[in-house]
Each structure stands twice: as structure tokens, then as C-alpha cells.
Amino acid sequence: MQRRGELLQLVLNRPQTNNAYSVEMREGLCEAFSMVNLDPSIRQVNLTARGRCFSTGGELAEFGSVSDPASAHQIRSLTLPARLMLASAARYHVHVHRACIGSGLELPAFAGRLTADPQTFFSLPELSMGLMPGAGGCVSLSRRMGRQRTAYLVLMNRKIDAPTALDWGLIDAIVEGEPDAVAQAD
Known part of the structure; x- marks a missing residue:
């Protein structure tokens, strides 16, 4: 986290786990x-x-670490970043690159502005693992691209590329460049 005046820069920095949300x-x-x-x-x-x-x-290593499903749901609900992002969504610009999967897609979709590198792909594989998207994606994605396209992503377990995501309204623009450079150009 770095602040410069009115700008706050946040960087997911767990590259060894592909920035999995722990x-x-x-x-x-x-x-x-x-x-x-x-x-x-x-x-x-x-x-x-x-x-x-x-x-x-x-x-994935943390999935199933709480024995009671109701308790697990309550814990996740209390620590749901999407709910907090939504409160100030217009101030957020999220730039994604390459894989944007599961909650790695659901959270950015709440941002006021969502841009993607041309090589980015988007996927919601939860249903194939016996889960439902649980990070707010059914709400965030529906707001951006409608219920039918959201249902397609959830139910069909298919990837979509950046041009399709732009056409569907999931992202606001395709922007080339390193993530840090794109963010600083804003």
C-alpha cells in the first residue's frame, strides 16, 4: 500500500501463489x-x-479449514472485501492481467473502472468444484454484464478473453502495459 496525495496504490503481492486470496x-x-x-x-x-x-x-489450501459450513460462511461474510469496495466503488480502478479466476474476478468487478491487459482471461470455475461463487460475483458481474452472461460464466465453466469481456461490458477497456505503469498513468 502506497499513498501519494489523493491516490492510494494497492498491489496484490503473493506472486508465488498467483495472488490467491488467503x-x-x-x-x-x-x-x-x-x-x-x-x-x-x-x-x-x-x-x-x-x-x-x-x-x-x-x-485452495484454506478451503474446508473450518469444520462447520455455517461458521465458514459467517467468517467469509464478515471478511468480504467486495462489500467494502462497493461502498466507494466509483473511486476504484482495478487493472487485471492474465488469469482472473473465481474471487479474483468477482472482487474487481465491483470497481468503478475495470481494465484488462489484452492477454487476460476470465473464469468462474466454482460450480465444477461443487461451490457457488462466494465473493459477490453473482452481484458484481450481473451489474456489469447482465444476469444471462453471468449465468453463462457460472454454469458453463468457460473462459472468456479480454475482447469478449469488453464486448459483454465486464471490463471498461483493454489496456496494454505492466500493471504498475498502467495504474500510474491514470
Whole structure:
């Protein structure tokens, strides 16, 4: 996290796990997003990621670590960064690159502006694992591209590329360049 005047730069920095959302990362995002909601002097938040891709979604090693499904749902609901991002969505610009999978897609879709590298692909594989998208994607994606296209992604377990995502309204623009450079050009 780096602040320069009215700009807050956030970077997912777990490249060794393809920026999978761990409990620690979710808590860090919740803390940063809460700060944005409390500080109106932060006029823009740029969120990017280091490494080979933006995010491959939830940390699979943590799945099933809570024995009671109801407790697991409650814990995830209390630490849901998407809910906090939504409160100030217009201030967020998220730039994604390469793989944008599961919650790694659901969270960025809440941003006021979502851009993608030309080589980016998007996927919601949860149903094939016996899960439902649980990071707010049924809401965030539907707002961007409609219920039918969201249902297609959820039910068909297909990838879409950046040009298709742009055509469907999932992303706002295709932007070439390294994530840090794209964010600084904003």
C-alpha cells in the first residue's frame, strides 16, 4: 500500500501463489478498503497485482479449514472485501492481467473502472468444484454484464478473453502495459 496525495496504490503481492486470496490477504484488503471508506481525501484507489497473473481466486489450501459450513460462511461474510469496495466503488480502478479466476474476478468487478491487459482471461470455475461463487460475483458481474452472461460464466465453466469481456461490458477497456505503469498513468 502506497499513498501519494489523493491516490492510494494497492498491489496484490503473493506472486508465488498467483495472488490467491488467503485469509491474511482478505483481512488486509478489508483494512485498506475500510480506510478508503473513512477517508474522503482518498479520491482514487488503483488496485493491481504483481506476478504472472492478477489472481487465481481463493487459496485452495484454506478451503474446508473450518469444520462447520455455517461458521465458514459467517467468517467469509464478515471478511468480504467486495462489500467494502462497493461502498466507494466509483473511486476504484482495478487493472487485471492474465488469469482472473473465481474471487479474483468477482472482487474487481465491483470497481468503478475495470481494465484488462489484452492477454487476460476470465473464469468462474466454482460450480465444477461443487461451490457457488462466494465473493459477490453473482452481484458484481450481473451489474456489469447482465444476469444471462453471468449465468453463462457460472454454469458453463468457460473462459472468456479480454475482447469478449469488453464486448459483454465486464471490463471498461483493454489496456496494454505492466500493471504498475498502467495504474500510474491514470
